[in-house]
Amino acid sequence: MAGNSQRRNRRTSNKKGATVGSGGKRRRSLEGKGPTPKAENRKGHKAYRVSNAMARNAAKRKPIARRGGKGQSEMVVGRNPVFEALRDGVPATTLYVQQFIDNDERVREALSLATGRGNINIMEAPRPELDRMTNGLNHQGLVLQVPPYEYAHPEDLAAAAFDDQEDPLIVALDGVTDPRNLGAVVRSVSAFGGHGVVVPERRAAGMTAGAWKTSAGTAARTPVARATNLTRCLEQYQKAGLTVVGLAADGDTEVHELEALEGPVVIVVGSEGKGLSRLVGETCDFLVRIPMPGGAESLNAGVAAGVVLYEAARRRMR
Numbered sequence: 001m002a003g004n005s006q007r008r009n010r011r012t013s014n015k016k017g018a019t020v021g022s023g024g025k026r027r028r029s030l031e032g033k034g035p036t037p038k039a040e041n042r043k044g045h046k047a048y049r050v051s052n053a054m055a056r057n058a059a060k061r062k063p064i065a066r067r068g069g070k071g072q073s074e075m076v077v078g079r080n081p082v083f084e085a086l087r088d089g090v091p092a093t094t095l096y097v098q099q100f101i102d103n104d105e106r107v108r109e110a111l112s113l114a115t116g117r118g119n120i121n122i123m124e125a126p127r128p129e130l131d132r133m134t135n136g137l138n139h140q141g142l143v144l145q146v147p148p149y150e151y152a153h154p155e156d157l158a159a160a161a162f163d164d165q166e167d168p169l170i171v172a173l174d175g176v177t178d179p180r181n182l183g184a185v186v187r188s189v190s191a192f193g194g195h196g197v198v199v200p201e202r203r204a205a206g207m208t209a210g211a212w213k214t215s216a217g218t219a220a221r222t223p224v225a226r227a228t229n230l231t232r233c234l235e236q237y238q239k240a241g242l243t244v245v246g247l248a249a250d251g252d253t254e255v256h257e258l259e260a261l262e263g264p265v266v267i268v269v270g271s272e273g274k275g276l277s278r279l280v281g282e283t284c285d286f287l288v289r290i291p292m293p294g295g296a297e298s299l300n301a302g303v304a305a306g307v308v309l310y311e312a313a314r315r316r317m318r
Contacts (some may be wrong), residue, residue, distance in 0.1 A: 004047075018044025074146040075144060077139040078108040085144055086113035089220070090212040094121040098130055098141030110142055129199050149207035152223040154233045157196035158240050158264070167264040168242055169312055172198040174280045175271040176301045179205045182224075184302025185269070190218035192309040193316075197222070198266075200230045214302075231279045237266050238285070244268060246276050246284035247304055253288045261284060261312040269301045 011216075057219045076092075083106050087090065095114040101107060114120045130139050161168035171189055176182060182205040186197055205211065205228075212219050227233035234244050243260040246268040255261075268284060270276035281287065290299065291305050299307070 005293050017063055019222060025219055054230050071149040071151065071208075073148050074142040075134055076146060076209050076210055077134050077137050077142070079104075079140045079142050081112065082142040082144045082251060083110045083113070085146070085209050085213065086110055086117075088213045089217045090144075090209045091147055092117075092120050092144050093147050094123055094145040096123050096125050096130060096133070096143040096145070098139075099124050099126050099181040101141040103127060107142065127156065140190055146209050146212075149224070151207070151226040152196060153291050154198050154225040154227050155236065155240075157198070157223060161264075162196045166195070167262075167316070168266075169194040169264075169316075170198060170223065170237070170242070170266045171235065171309070171310070172227075172230060172268045173204065173268075173270075173301060174200070174268055174276050175274055176269065177203065177205050177271070178301075179208045180209035180214045181205065182207070183211040183216075183219065184300075185305045186211070186215040186224065187218045188302065188306040190215075190222040190311050192306075192313040194222070194309060196225055198225045198227050198230070198233060201226050201228050202214060231283050234266060234268070234280065234283045238283075242266050243286070244284045245286045245288055245291065245308075246270070246281055248276055248281065249289055250288040251289035252286035254291050255288045255308055255311050258286060258288050258289075258311075259315075261308070262315045265312065267305065267312070269305050272298050272300050 044316075066273075076082050076090070082095070086095075092114070095110065097107070097111070111122065114122055125143075127141070130141070130143055134143060157170050158168040169189075169192075171185055171194060173182065173185065176185075176199070182197070182199065188194075189197055199205065207219065207224050215222070238244055242264040244266045245258065245260060247255075247270065268276060268280060270280070275281075276284070288308075290304060298304075
């Protein structure tokens with residue numbers, strides 16, 4: 001009997017592995033913490049401090065008078081587009097709802113958002129009336145009226161910066177026709193403490209519902225000005241003491257080498273395909289390029305503007 005007991009003890013003592021559970025700690029330690037956050041989202045990173053300081057300064061500024069004229073009103077149609085526009089803070093005056101509409105989840109959410117704003121009229125309308133308003137588009141029973149955007153005047157952007165004893169930091173877009181790119185530029189200007197965006201009056205993207213959505217709400221506090229003639233607008237900025245810097249793939253200087261970004265400056269971004277127009281390029285004081293070791297030929301307007309705005313903000317924070 002004693003021999004059998006000893007054999008059982010030996011078998012027990014030879015079991016492999018830990019006798020006490022780890023509680024999943026080893027597994028969790030191997031899983032990691034997910035992808036590394038972007039530099040501007042990491043509290044200890046200089047990019048985070050720059051972005052937040054610039055955003056705080058922008059929030060303190062006085063609103064700019066909108067004397068650059070109005071755009072056109074716009075209709076957002078369809079259940080998902082209407083819901084997304086309301087969710088993303090796109091300005092609206094009236095939500096038209098088809099009579100006897102099927103009350104699905106999207107309709108209920110859109111109605112809830114519109115009611116919560118408190119300044120949007122909600123009106124019922126028969127289907128033929130909505131068909132007429134939207135020129136026969138597939139509105140699915142929901143139509144959102146977006147009011148005309150009120151543009152600032154280009155001169156007011158620089159004047160407001162000087163009034164706040166700051167060096168103007170303005171982005172001008174040349175030939176950018178995608179409203180989403182405009183919205184992305186507005187968002188970058190807001191993030192890095194810029195004073196506004198200038199767009200040409202013709203053949204260029206305007207502040208549509210799509211631009212508002214892409215701006216992620218920053219269009220409410222970052223003015224967009226409209227210029228009748230972009231070249232003349234840039235010349236006026238030069239007379240006011242601003243340096244005009246154009247982005248070009250064949251620029252003579254790399255963006256991180258340009259000391260002019262520390263002072264009053266207008267950054268001019270062209271379209272992804274054609275770049276800067278000839279007259280605008282000739283008007284620029286400097287043509288700079290963004291080094292791209294990865295070999296890409298160009299960046300879209302939103303990304304290119306963000307790169308240069310960060311460099312300008314970094315220099316101004318030193």
